[in-house]
Amino acid sequence: xxxxxxxxxxxxxxxxxxxxxxxxxxxxxxxxxxxxxxxxxxxxxxxxxxxxxxxxxxxxxxxxxxxxxxxxxxxxxxxxxxxxxxxxxxxxxxxxxxxxxxxxxxxxxxxxxxxxxxxxxxxxxxxxxxxxxxxxxxxxxxxxxxxxxxxxxxxxxxxxxxxxxxxxxxxxxxxxxxxxxxxxxxxxxxxxxxxxxxxxxxxxxxxxxxxxxxxxxxxxxxxxxxxxxxxxx
Numbered sequence: 001x002x003x004x005x006x007x008x009x010x011x012x013x014x015x016x017x018x019x020x021x022x023x024x025x026x027x028x029x030x031x032x033x034x035x036x037x038x039x040x041x042x043x044x045x046x047x048x049x050x051x052x053x054x055x056x057x058x059x060x061x062x063x064x065x066x067x068x069x070x071x072x073x074x075x076x077x078x079x080x081x082x083x084x085x086x087x088x089x090x091x092x093x094x095x096x097x098x099x100x101x102x103x104x105x106x107x108x109x110x111x112x113x114x115x116x117x118x119x120x121x122x123x124x125x126x127x128x129x130x131x132x133x134x135x136x137x138x139x140x141x142x143x144x145x146x147x148x149x150x151x152x153x154x155x156x157x158x159x160x161x162x163x164x165x166x167x168x169x170x171x172x173x174x175x176x177x178x179x180x181x182x183x184x185x186x187x188x189x190x191x192x193x194x195x196x197x198x199x200x201x202x203x204x205x206x207x208x209x210x211x212x213x214x215x216x217x218x219x220x221x222x223x224x225x226x227x228x229x230x231x232x233x
Contacts, residue, residue: 045128046106046175047078047089051116052099059091062137066144066184074101077179081164081171084184088127088137096120146190148183149213150197150230155206166195174202196231 049057051074059070065084070076071094080087093101098118103126105113113126127137152160158177163170166186173181187193191214199210204226212220212230222228 045079045083045085045087045112047126048104048106049074049076049078049091049101050104051075051101055099055101056094057091057101058094059089060140061087061089061182062140063087063184064137065141067141068144068147068149068182070180072178072180075178077175078182079173079175079179080182080184081173082169082184082186086127086129086137088140089125091124093117093120093122144182144184146186147213147215148186148195148232149211150181150183151211151213152177152179152181152199152208153211154178154209155201158205159202160208161200161202163198164196167193191233194231194233196229199228199230201226 047061049059049072053074055074057072057074059072059078061068061070061078061080063080063084064086070078078089089103089105091101091103093099097120100116100118101122101124102114102116103124104111105126105128112128115124115126117124150162150164152162152175154177156177159174160177160179161172161174162181163172164181164183165171166183168187181197183195186195197210197212199208199222201208207224208222208226208228210222210228210230211218212232214232219232220230222230
């Protein structure tokens with residue numbers, strides 16, 4: 001009874017924007033054993049790709065179980081929900097100029113790794129181990145299957161809270177837009193079950209623009225409001 005009530009209160013706090021986890025420069029996340037139950041609010045690892053605004057890049061991100069290829073432009077925040085360290089990120093500038101590209105690997109408010117390049121088509125590499133310090137992954141994991149992503153595109157520079165969950169677990173996080181949330185092995189690595197994301201702005205700077213992308217296809221999209229829920233199927 002208590003856990004059920006606490007889960008309801010947590011959802012209310014998320015919806016009202018009153019729960020703050022981690023730092024605005026990265027994600028604070030926590031895992032729950034099932035949606036709606038009390039999450040463990042331990043801070044996990046997030047990635048920030050920063051530098052010269054608008055610089056295009058291609059990033060390969062891998063934990064011990066899955067890997068993802070991401071194309072984007074600076075700046076972008078990335079987190080792996082339900083991750084399995086160690087992790088590694090390789091970011092390549094997709095332009096022939098001397099613009100700055102940097103990787104920040106952040107736990108809470110602390111920058112663990114900072115790698116930068118101004119080379120033409122330059123490459124920056126970073127990694128973390130089980131303890132959150134410098135580390136390496138011996139080889140990239142197979143591509144994520146299923147590949148589930150929440151892409152929070154707007155409002156620009158806005159801060160949001162989110163609850164990302166499947167039928168067996170939930171993770172609470174906070175970040176700055178634009179952000180890409182990668183859900184590793186939802187429902188044990190299958191789409192035979194529900195998954196959803198519940199998003200709330202912290203302060204109003206404009207309406208949400210969020211895509212839920214499954215295996216490369218946008219299956220749900222929100223382009224209005226300061227709270228949003230995206231569910232699949």
